[in-house]
Amino acid sequence: MGGTASKLPKDLLSEYQELTFLTKQEILLAHKRFSELQGRENGPYSSRVSMEKVLTLPELKSNPFRKRICHVFSTSDLRDGSLTFEDFLDLLSAFSDSATLEIKSHYAFRIFDFDDDGTLDARDLEKLVNCLTGETDDTRLTVEEMRQLISNILEESDIDKDGTVNLSEFQHVISRSPDFVSSFKIVL
Amino acid sequence: MMELREFNNQVHPTPDYPSPYGSQHSLRLRTVPPQETSAVQFDWASPPEDAEDSNEPPNLRELPLHMGLKRAVWQVQQMKIPVVSSSWNIKQSQTFRRFCEVAKHVLSYFVLWKRGIQKIGGHFGGGVQSYFLFLRFLVILNFLSSLLIAGFVLIPSIVFRSMNFNSTIPTTVNLTGVEICLQYDPKPDTLMVFITYFLDLISGTGFMEYSYLFYGYYTNFNSMVESNGFSYNIPLAYLLTAAFYFLFCFICMIIRMGGTARVAVVTGGGATGGYSALVFTGWDHGLQEDRTTKLKQSNFRYRLQVDLEEERLKKKSASLTLSQTVSLYALRVFLNMVVLILIGATFYGIAKATQFSQLMKTTGFKGLVLQYLPSMVITASNFVVPLLCDKIALLEKYSPSTTVILALLRAVFLRLVSLGVLLYTLWEQITCEGDISKQNCIPCNYYYDEYKCWETRVGQEMYKLTLFDFLITIATLILVEFPRRSVSVFVCVRSYISILKMYVFNLFFGMFRIVVDHCSCKLTQWVGRQEFLVAPNVLALVYSQTVVWTGALFCPLLPFINTIKFILFYFCKKITLFQNCQPATRNFRSTTSNFFFLLVLLFGWMLATMVLLYSVTKIHPSYGCGPFRFSPTMWEVVPQAAEMLNSTSAEFLFYMGSQKFSIPLFIFSCVLLCYVSALTSVHGKSVALLKSQCKLEQRDKQFLVRQIEELNATVQKEQREPQQPQRETDTATRWNQHDNYAFDRDEDPRPY
Numbered sequence: 041m042g043g044t045a046s047k048l049p050k051d052l053l054s055e056y057q058e059l060t061f062l063t064k065q066e067i068l069l070a071h072k073r074f075s076e077l078q079g080r081e082n083g084p085y086s087s088r089v090s091m092e093k094v095l096t097l098p099e100l101k102s103n104p105f106r107k108r109i110c111h112v113f114s115t116s117d118l119r120d121g122s123l124t125f126e127d128f129l130d131l132l133s134a135f136s137d138s139a140t141l142e143i144k145s146h147y148a149f150r151i152f153d154f155d156d157d158g159t160l161d162a163r164d165l166e167k168l169v170n171c172l173t174g175e176t177d178d179t180r181l182t183v184e185e186m187r188q189l190i191s192n193i194l195e196e197s198d199i200d201k202d203g204t205v206n207l208s209e210f211q212h213v214i215s216r217s218p219d220f221v222s223s224f225k226i227v228l
Numbered sequence: 229m230m231e232l233r234e235f236n237n238q239v240h241p242t243p244d245y246p247s248p249y250g251s252q253h254s255l256r257l258r259t260v261p262p263q264e265t266s267a268v269q270f271d272w273a274s275p276p277e278d279a280e281d282s283n284e285p286p287n288l289r290e291l292p293l294h295m296g297l298k299r300a301v302w303q304v305q306q307m308k309i310p311v312v313s314s315s316w317n318i319k320q321s322q323t324f325r326r327f328c329e330v331a332k333h334v335l336s337y338f339v340l341w342k343r344g345i346q347k348i349g350g351h352f353g354g355g356v357q358s359y360f361l362f363l364r365f366l367v368i369l370n371f372l373s374s375l376l377i378a379g380f381v382l383i384p385s386i387v388f389r390s391m392n393f394n395s396t397i398p399t400t401v402n403l404t405g406v407e408i409c410l411q412y413d414p415k416p417d418t419l420m421v422f423i424t425y426f427l428d429l430i431s432g433t434g435f436m437e438y439s440y441l442f443y444g445y446y447t448n449f450n451s452m453v454e455s456n457g458f459s460y461n462i463p464l465a466y467l468l469t470a471a472f473y474f475l476f477c478f479i480c481m482i483i484r485m486g487g488t489a490r491v492a493v494v495t496g497g498g499a500t501g502g503y504s505a506l507v508f509t510g511w512d513h514g515l516q517e518d519r520t521t522k523l524k525q526s527n528f529r530y531r532l533q534v535d536l537e538e539e540r541l542k543k544k545s546a547s548l549t550l551s552q553t554v555s556l557y558a559l560r561v562f563l564n565m566v567v568l569i570l571i572g573a574t575f576y577g578i579a580k581a582t583q584f585s586q587l588m589k590t591t592g593f594k595g596l597v598l599q600y601l602p603s604m605v606i607t608a609s610n611f612v613v614p615l616l617c618d619k620i621a622l623l624e625k626y627s628p629s630t631t632v633i634l635a636l637l638r639a640v641f642l643r644l645v646s647l648g649v650l651l652y653t654l655w656e657q658i659t660c661e662g663d664i665s666k667q668n669c670i671p672c673n674y675y676y677d678e679y680k681c682w683e684t685r686v687g688q689e690m691y692k693l694t695l696f697d698f699l700i701t702i703a704t705l706i707l708v709e710f711p712r713r714s715v716s717v718f719v720c721v722r723s724y725i726s727i728l729k730m731y732v733f734n735l736f737f738g739m740f741r742i743v744v745d746h747c748s749c750k751l752t753q754w755v756g757r758q759e760f761l762v763a764p765n766v767l768a769l770v771y772s773q774t775v776v777w778t779g780a781l782f783c784p785l786l787p788f789i790n791t792i793k794f795i796l797f798y799f800c801k802k803i804t805l806f807q808n809c810q811p812a813t814r815n816f817r818s819t820t821s822n823f824f825f826l827l828v829l830l831f832g833w834m835l836a837t838m839v840l841l842y843s844v845t846k847i848h849p850s851y852g853c854g855p856f857r858f859s860p861t862m863w864e865v866v867p868q869a870a871e872m873l874n875s876t877s878a879e880f881l882f883y884m885g886s887q888k889f890s891i892p893l894f895i896f897s898c899v900l901l902c903y904v905s906a907l908t909s910v911h912g913k914s915v916a917l918l919k920s921q922c923k924l925e926q927r928d929k930q931f932l933v934r935q936i937e938e939l940n941a942t943v944q945k946e947q948r949e950p951q952q953p954q955r956e957t958d959t960a961t962r963w964n965q966h967d968n969y970a971f972d973r974d975e976d977p978r979p980y
Contacts, residue, residue, distance in 0.1 A: 059295060061289050065333065101516075101518070102517060102520075104511070113294070135513065172528045173528050181532060189507075189536060192504075192539075193504045196502055199926075200925065200926035200929075201923065213504050214508060217505045217508070217509040220509040223510075223511065223513065224509075225513060225514050
């Protein structure tokens with residue numbers, strides 16, 4: 041345990057303030073929480089915390105998109121969803137109060153893109169809806185309802201009618217929804 | 229399908245994904261040429277036409293890259309700063325930005341109840357949180373208003389009174405024939421029984437009447453302190469403070485509405501988008517508990533199923549026969565008439581109750597009940613009539629969102645107009661129905677016998693309304709909501725025996741709650757944990773605030789009382805929320821409803837302003853009390869004061885008030901309004917144009933793809949045997965001719 045505020049050097053702190061949307065207090069709090077996850081003191085800013093440990097955070101524990109969030113923000117070569125402290129800061133910055141709509145919609149798109157191919161096709165949408173309604177069998181929609189829902193979604197948001205929702209179309213839908221910025225928020 | 233997407237992305241590459249993404253399996257990225265990848269990372273650096281210093285550090289945060297890349301970009305950027313002057317500019321903007329951040333951070337310490345409201349939002353969602361944000365806004369508004377009034381009216385009055393100035397009768401006033409009107413003696417008996425004390429406290433009579441609480445205590449101290457040459461015109465201060473208070477509230481509301489209105493207009497009222505908006509933006513990532521998450525998921529499922537079901541039904545019954553349509557509309561008209569009759573009956577009841585209570589003069593407990601009769605009738609109608617309206621609305625068969633809006637509108641109408649009826653009845657009695665030549669109003673221009681100090685009476689009515697509203701809310705909390713949770717225990721048949729045992733052996737509330745929470749008996753769920761309904765609660769707040777505004781001129785301490793009342797509301801509502809309520813099952817569009825609530829508050833404000841303007845300019849102030857007793861109307865003090873200034877300022881002020889100034893101003897603001905709305909419609913049209921252009925481009929693309937496929941097929945046909953290419957062409961053309969997307973019936977939904 042360690043990771044007190046004095047462990048984070050001032051120049052690094054100001055650099056993080058420049059590069060993210062977080063305030064100084066938020067960065068220090070994030071540092072504290074991340075150190076608790078790490079469980080020991082070490083060369084701080086490049087060591088990784090495994091995805092299982094990250095998912096024990098109360099803010100992420102019951103989020104249905106938690107695994108996708110970790111995958112999106114992870115810079116690990118093994119693609120195992122592990123996060124460094126800087127990845128963690130990136131995560132908090134994108135989910136912070138002062139992040140812009142563009143950043144939030146960009147990351148939301150990547151989180152919803154379950155197969156990481158750059159567009160939301162019908163399979164991504166199906167997995168997304170399953171996350172929203174619950175993963176167990178008695179909480180899913182029926183096949184017929186899913187089909188109807190996905191065709192409705194594509195009809196509304198697929199402007200160029202190619203069968204998938206790309207980033208611009210997604211951002212267009214998001215921009216018309218006034219509550220997105222306040223609901224796409226995680227605060228420690 | 230895969231080839232088409234690849235083709236798509238080659239023609240329109242999405243340059244948003246940086247290279248760390250690249251080691252993944254996506255076919256698309258392997259086909260993106262390398263210079264595009266590097267262009268992604270350093271795209272910000274040199275668009276040649278962008279010579280100005282707009283590529284400042286703030287843009288760095290908005291790059292969707294991870295930290296290592298951002299740092300690299302930053303370092304390159306630092307090295308690129310060439311000229312001294314531009315670096316000074318950048319440094320200046322950096323320091324300014326840091327200062328803004330520090331200021332924001334310091335100010336955030338002063339934000340009232342920040343943690344509490346965040347916690348509420350985390351557990352109950354955005355809708356309930358918007359109620360508490362609205363409550364906080366009103367608390368701050370009332371607090372600042374009470375500071376205003378205290379500073380300009382209350383403290384000077386206290387000071388002058390303690391310095392024992394006498395109020396003087398100005399020599400310019402002719403008081404013959406109205407001596408009878410000057411008699412006003414509200415001084416309480418020195419001997420007071422406790423019960424009288426308590427009754428006086430809650431009805432504003434007796435010792436409360438002649439105090440700083442009400443208008444009657446303030447006098448027209450206008451005297452100068454000879455030694456200092458200092459004068460403070462209390463009547464003018466009183467009037468101008470009231471006017472400024474209204475203006476201040478108006479400006480605060482407009483500013484707050486501006487933010488919400490901008491969002492609501494841009495997003496088209498939030499009603500468009502439907503399914504895609506719900507699915508893409510519906511999840512609240514701030515939710516933290518497992519139980520809340522599961523609840524939210526089941527809400528989602530419920531809502532999606534209901535919407536899909538509605539759509540299916542709508543498609544089925546798309547064609548109503550003529551007779552069915554006519555009968556539906558006839559039903560709606562009839563039900564609207566029923567609602568109007570109901571509301572009309574309420575108004576009649578309120579008018580009668582007010583008249584009755586004003587004319588009856590009994591003391592003691594019965595007198596108290598009589599005094600509170602108008603408040604009781606209003607509150608009862610505000611409970612009963614919306615319930616009936618809800619039931620009626622169900623019969624009208626509108627879509628769910630229309631039903632909600634209609635119900636809200638009816639409730640708002642009921643609340644505000646019932647207050648208006650109360651005021652109208654009061655006015656009727658005070659001014660003898662506006663006809664000052666009637667018998668009762670002859671010497672004093674108002675109904676002297678009954679209302680020796682009519683402003684104080686009106687103030688007392690508003691004070692009673694406020695107090696009664698508060699008592700009823702607290703009583704509802706204690707007597708209805710808390711027991712409802714434990715009463716439901718006895719309704720659940722299945723666990724009746726265990727409940728009995730628990731009741732006998734455990735007398736703690738906590739145990740009841742556990743049973744309620746885990747009892748899945750249907751009846752328990754119906755009676756048990758109730759929802760926190762946002763709309764009726766917000767309307768209650770709007771009503772209270774309107775009452776305060778109406779009464780502020782006659783009861784200067786009312787905003788202060790209201791501040792305390794709302795603070796207590798916050799804590800009580802928070803407690804009941806966490807102890808008794810579950811999150812709402814209906815999704816609540818907080819932003820558009822925020823705008824609606826502020827709009828309703830604005831209506832309340834307008835009602836209060838009308839009352840203020842009328843009483844200031846039309847009704848003769850009481851002769852026996854108050855700071856305006858010797859002017860023909862309250863407004864008269866202002867021209868009198870203006871005349872005492874030097875001639876240029878006086879002329880300027882009179883010009884501003886005249887028609888020569890106000891009519892051109894009005895015309896100018898109309899022109900501005902037309903300009904802005906024309907701009908809005910032009911923007912909307914250009915958006916529609918761009919959308920159709922997008923569609924056309926895609927159709928062109930599909931046409932080209934089809935051509936290529938056909939060409940491909942012909943080429944392959946020449947190289948291969950006849951049957952195979954035929955089949956391929958068939959599938960290809962068949963797919964291309966479909967305008968539909970994923971669920972092509974001929975195609976396997978899991979192709980790879």
